[in-house]
Amino acid sequence: MLEVGINHYLILSAALFCIGLVGVLLRKNALVILMCIELMLNGVNLSFVAFGYYYSNLNGFIIVFFVMTVAACEAAVGLALAVAILKRFKEINIKNFELLKG
Amino acid sequence: MMINSAEVLFYILGLMTLIAGVGVVAMQNPIYSALCLVMTMIGISGLFFTLEAYFVAGVQLIVYAGAVTVLFVMVVMLFDLRKEVSSALGGGINTAAKAVGVGIILGLILSAISLSKLGTSTMPLKGLGASSIKEVAVQLFTKYIFGFEIISVLLLLVVVGAVGLARSRGGTHA
Amino acid sequence: MAADEEHLLVQQLLPVLVLAAVVFLFGGGLLFLTSLVGPKLNPNDKRKLMPYECGVFGQETATTRVPVKYYLTAIIFILFDIEVVFMYPWALIYKEYLSTAGLFLLVEMLVFMAILIFGFIYVWRNRGLQWE
Amino acid sequence: MGRDTFEITVNVVKMLVVFLMMVQMVPILVWLERRGSAFIQHRFGPNRVGPLGLTQLLADAVKFICKEEFLPQKAVALLYYGAPVVALVPAALALASIPFSTPVEVSPFEMLGQAWGPYTFYIQGFHMNVGIIYILGVSSLGAYSLLMAGWGSSNKYSLMGALRASAQMISYELALGLAIVAVVLLYGTFDLAEMVSAQKGPLTFHMFSREYVVSVLPNWGIFFQPLGFVLFFTSVFAESNRLPFDLAESEGELVAGFHTEYGGFKMLLFFMGEYGHMMVSSSLLAIFYFGGHHIPFLTEASVHDWALSLAGQETTVASIITSLVFLASFLVKVALFLWFFIWVRWTLPRFRYDHLMDLGWKTMLPWSIFNIILTAVILFLAQGLVL
Numbered sequence: 001m002l003e004v005g006i007n008h009y010l011i012l013s014a015a016l017f018c019i020g021l022v023g024v025l026l027r028k029n030a031l032v033i034l035m036c037i038e039l040m041l042n043g044v045n046l047s048f049v050a051f052g053y054y055y056s057n058l059n060g061f062i063i064v065f066f067v068m069t070v071a072a073c074e075a076a077v078g079l080a081l082a083v084a085i086l087k088r089f090k091e092i093n094i095k096n097f098e099l100l101k102g
Numbered sequence: 103m104m105i106n107s108a109e110v111l112f113y114i115l116g117l118m119t120l121i122a123g124v125g126v127v128a129m130q131n132p133i134y135s136a137l138c139l140v141m142t143m144i145g146i147s148g149l150f151f152t153l154e155a156y157f158v159a160g161v162q163l164i165v166y167a168g169a170v171t172v173l174f175v176m177v178v179m180l181f182d183l184r185k186e187v188s189s190a191l192g193g194g195i196n197t198a199a200k201a202v203g204v205g206i207i208l209g210l211i212l213s214a215i216s217l218s219k220l221g222t223s224t225m226p227l228k229g230l231g232a233s234s235i236k237e238v239a240v241q242l243f244t245k246y247i248f249g250f251e252i253i254s255v256l257l258l259l260v261v262v263g264a265v266g267l268a269r270s271r272g273g274t275h276a
Numbered sequence: 277m278a279a280d281e282e283h284l285l286v287q288q289l290l291p292v293l294v295l296a297a298v299v300f301l302f303g304g305g306l307l308f309l310t311s312l313v314g315p316k317l318n319p320n321d322k323r324k325l326m327p328y329e330c331g332v333f334g335q336e337t338a339t340t341r342v343p344v345k346y347y348l349t350a351i352i353f354i355l356f357d358i359e360v361v362f363m364y365p366w367a368l369i370y371k372e373y374l375s376t377a378g379l380f381l382l383v384e385m386l387v388f389m390a391i392l393i394f395g396f397i398y399v400w401r402n403r404g405l406q407w408e
Numbered sequence: 409m410g411r412d413t414f415e416i417t418v419n420v421v422k423m424l425v426v427f428l429m430m431v432q433m434v435p436i437l438v439w440l441e442r443r444g445s446a447f448i449q450h451r452f453g454p455n456r457v458g459p460l461g462l463t464q465l466l467a468d469a470v471k472f473i474c475k476e477e478f479l480p481q482k483a484v485a486l487l488y489y490g491a492p493v494v495a496l497v498p499a500a501l502a503l504a505s506i507p508f509s510t511p512v513e514v515s516p517f518e519m520l521g522q523a524w525g526p527y528t529f530y531i532q533g534f535h536m537n538v539g540i541i542y543i544l545g546v547s548s549l550g551a552y553s554l555l556m557a558g559w560g561s562s563n564k565y566s567l568m569g570a571l572r573a574s575a576q577m578i579s580y581e582l583a584l585g586l587a588i589v590a591v592v593l594l595y596g597t598f599d600l601a602e603m604v605s606a607q608k609g610p611l612t613f614h615m616f617s618r619e620y621v622v623s624v625l626p627n628w629g630i631f632f633q634p635l636g637f638v639l640f641f642t643s644v645f646a647e648s649n650r651l652p653f654d655l656a657e658s659e660g661e662l663v664a665g666f667h668t669e670y671g672g673f674k675m676l677l678f679f680m681g682e683y684g685h686m687m688v689s690s691s692l693l694a695i696f697y698f699g700g701h702h703i704p705f706l707t708e709a710s711v712h713d714w715a716l717s718l719a720g721q722e723t724t725v726a727s728i729i730t731s732l733v734f735l736a737s738f739l740v741k742v743a744l745f746l747w748f749f750i751w752v753r754w755t756l757p758r759f760r761y762d763h764l765m766d767l768g769w770k771t772m773l774p775w776s777i778f779n780i781i782l783t784a785v786i787l788f789l790a791q792g793l794v795l
Contacts, residue, residue, distance in 0.1 A: 004112045007215055009149070012116050014211040016123050016142075018204050023127035025200040031132050035139050035174060038166070039123055042146050045162075053153040061155050061238050062246055068165050069253050069358050073260040075170045076351045079177050080267035083347065086181055107290055114293070133487075133559065140552060147545070151289050157598075160541030161361050168548025169357045172578065173350040175552070179559045179567065180347055235538065235598070236372070239365030243384060250362065251384070254391040257355050261395040264355075265402055268348045291534035292501060295423055299500045302427075303493030303677055310673040311477040346571045349765070353578040356773075360585040363780070364541065364598075367589045370784065371596035378788050385784065389777065400770070406762075 009050035016043030030085065034078045041071045111152050119145030136174045143167040157235045345406075352399060359392050414524050419534070426504050426533040430684045434676075435465035437683050437746065444747070445754045475672025480561055483669065487560025492670065492677035495553035499684025501546045504533025506691045507601040509701045509735035510708055513727045530601070531731055539600040540588060543688070547647075551577055553681065554666050561669035569665025572761065573649055579768040584643035586776035590636045590783045591696045594629060603629075604700030608707065615790045626704040630697040635779045637697045639772055644689035646768065648682060650749065652756040653764060690745035691738075698741055701734035708734070 016039060023036030045064045052060020122145060125138030143166040150159035242250060366385050373381060439454070439462065446453025454461035479485060509531040516525040536542045551574040558570020595603045611625040613632075630637050646653040654665075667678055694700060703711075708730065715729035716722075759767070 004109045008112060008116070009153070010215045011212060012119070012149075014208060014215065015120060017211075018208040019120075019123045019127055021207065022201065022204050025204065026197060027127065029132055031174065031178060032126070032135050035126055035135055038139065038170065039126055039142060042142065042166070046146055046149060049150050049153050049155050049158060053155065058234065058238050058241055061158055061234070062242050064155075064158050065161065065242070065362070066246075066249055066253070068161065069256065072165055072170050072354050072358055073256055075173065076260055076264050076354050077267070079173060079347070080264045080351060083177065083181070084267050111289060111293070137552075137556075140549075144549075148289065148293070156288075156538040157365065157541060160538050160545045163545030164541070164548050165354075165358060165361055168545065168551070168581075169350075169354045169578070172548075172551050172555070172574065173347065173354060175555050176350050176571070176574065177347050179555060180571070235365070236369055239369045240373075242365055243369070243381060247384060251387060251391075253362070254359070254388045257358060258391055258395040258398075261352065261355050261399055264351045265348070265399055268351065288534065288536055291419065291423055291504070294420070295427065295501060295504055295533065296497060298424065298427065299496050300493060302431075303496050307489060307493065307673060307677070310473045310475075314474050314672065315476045317476055317478055346575045349575045350578060353582065356582050357578075357585070360582060360589065363586075363589045364592060367592035367780075368596065368598060370593055371787065374787060374791060378791075382784055382788050386781070389781070393777065396773070 006050055006054040010047055013043045013047035013050065016040070016046065019043075030082045031079075034075060034082065037078075038071060038075065041067055108152060112149070115145050115148040115152065119149065132178045133175070136171065136178050139174065140167055140171050143171060154234065157238060356392070356396070359388075362388070412524070414519075415527055418527075418529060422529070422531075423504055423533040427500050430500060430503050430687060431680055433687060434680050434683045435469065437686075437750075438468070438679070439465050440747070441750050441753075444750045448751070448754045472673050472676045478671060480563070480669050482562035484560045484562065487556045488669075489674070491553045491557035491560055492674040492681075494556060495550075495678050495681035496684070497553075498547050498550045499681050499688055502543045502688045503684060503691070505536045505539055505542055505600070506688065506695070507532045507535075507539075507604060507700065508691075508738050509731045510727075512731050513723065515723050517724070531735060532601075535601070536599075538598045540592065540598050543692070544585065544588065547685075547688070548581065550647075550681075550685070553678075557670070557678075558666040561666075563669050565668045566666050569668065573666060576649070576653065576764060576768070577647055579765060580643045580646035580772070583639055583768060583772035583776045584647060586773070586780060587636045587640040587643060588696075590633055590776070590780050591629065591640075593780065593783050593787065594632055600695055600700075604695055604702065607699040608702050610705075613790075626699055626702065628697060628699040628702075633697060633779075633783070635775065635782075637693075639776050639779060640696065641693065642767075642772065644693070645749070645752065646764070648685045648689060648749075650682070650686075650753050652752070652758050654758060686746060686749050687742065690742045690749070693745050694738060694741040701738040703734070703737045 020036045020038075020040030020043060023039065024033050027033055027036065045067055048060045048064050048067070050060075052058060119142050122138045122141035126135045126142065129135045129138060143162065147159045147162040147167065150156075150162055363385070366381065370378075370381055442464075443453045443461065445451075454464040457464045457467050479488060507530065511531065512529045514525050514527040514529065516523060518524070554570045554573045554577075558566045558568075558573075591603070592598065595606050597603060597606075607627050607629060609627050611622040611627050611631055613620055625631060667675060670678065711733055712726060712730045715726035715733070719725035719729060
């Protein structure tokens, strides 16, 4: 079996990030796009923690808390926006976000 | 144990995380996307655990799996979204171009990883151990004190914004 | 990875995964087995298969118009949950550093809390916490 | 999970025993609940099948197993069948990390022509150094089974029940988390076993660098956190969705809440999850506020000495006896709390939904923040007042 090192974690994190990116670019549902952004942020968090562990540097662990907080705030505001859009247009396609004035 | 169990754990959790991550993007129904997202969060929490970030793993479960994703699932369930399956994916040449672009980014990241000298590091320089939790806390409240305090301001702003948005026109029912 | 560390890690994480697998197998297996024992359902029994509606035939689907208050509750919960999460590491080290940096830690957390209590009062005053 | 075959086997068996204990407690608790409610309401309760109606449990089990398998027409099969299984997971995973008693020390011995040991076995499913964070994280997954059940059965009563239940759960999770912050402040650790060992001996506290000992009281957390205890106790009631907080299944409004469409064995799995949750809550109450496995006025050393004299100086046997004594003490405490759960359920009427949410957000939340500030300030003023 292959010995697991920092590379394995980094590749996994890059894969998660790119899966999230594909979702953000291709999906039309605003809610799913928000989910994919969470996925990207999680991929980044994984690489932070992996660097922190393999280089014995706790900054990598601490930055994750801040990323998590910002991600949670983004989800809260994003969902509030999505629901406002939903109320207005009765569907949640990303195209509805193109209007500058409601 | 005969086999190195830490590696088995990495492969099991990594596979689970990846499959669930693909599920988030590929599932047509947003409800399944949200449930796949829960699996991803749990898998990543397990991966944090294998990296000895015990407290981070716990927080990942509490904040992401226990709060953020519950909100996603709740919103998807509140507003019946089954009917808009047709608009799930865009189509045509645009889609292909985007996919190729993401492929190029992934290739760049992967080649950067393999070209760098990181590959030699399969062992932490020195073990962080279980005492790392207290060390993390001490650094968070001394070195990162500004970030910590500014987080409360961010949360305050988001509370104001979310309440304002949710209470805007359209009444109390959606 | 050193033998001791790996021991610690495996002591903690592997049993969790094993137990989770056991629980899933237990629940799923018993559900499957009991489905073999009981009487079989008549698939044409429309009255039994429809969503429960006090005995009359249902007319609308499950999700119609639902109050916004539930998801507003969830949003406010997330924000205060993060506040609570930041308090855990503080509580963990507070006693240990009480004699050296007690006042610093106390004031730091009081400032953090004060800003969030301000947000809490805002939500309260703006009827964000109204359930009727 | 262990260094050799013996240790791995014991650890796996231990874990399975804790899980099966949770599953097995359900019929006993159901019997207790029915007899208890009958006692409170001057009825007889189940008394036909077996002595005191005890074998009613077996009859119920057979009934549950023989029910017709049923999938409502519009239900989503994966979510509908998945929800009861998922309901078991948080309670089972949390219960396995609860320390029940003192560890068993096994001195080296020979078996099958091989030398084994020495070993130390903790009387818990597995040991977690971030125990309380882990339990909080795992229990926060509880909302999914409700939401899956509510949405999966495509019934508006189920969905409304699930939304109410999960909104209620997350509301009280805040007060619960803040009560636990105060507990962590008090003990300065996330490890449940360390919390228990901090509560041994008579009530001891430091004030203004003098030590005071109150020898008539045990050194339990309740004396340092009375307000925290009340807040925690109320929150776990609300978290377990039982009367007086069972708005999720208030019969007059929502038929039966999120499990309206469930019957037979699937229903039983939900019950297992609910009673498992009660067991976890009761254990946490005992560990945080009532000294875990400690018996007032008895030290671990004295019990061990007594066990040694009983076992004829066999240290392994003595260790097992000691562990069993303290296990009994812990289980008595848990049983008292479980009885309290049942007692309250059949005594108090149900809240109205807005009263319930107001209690959670406008009463419990400010009080728990006040509790934390109070604890921190007292700790600071007395410079290590407690323990």
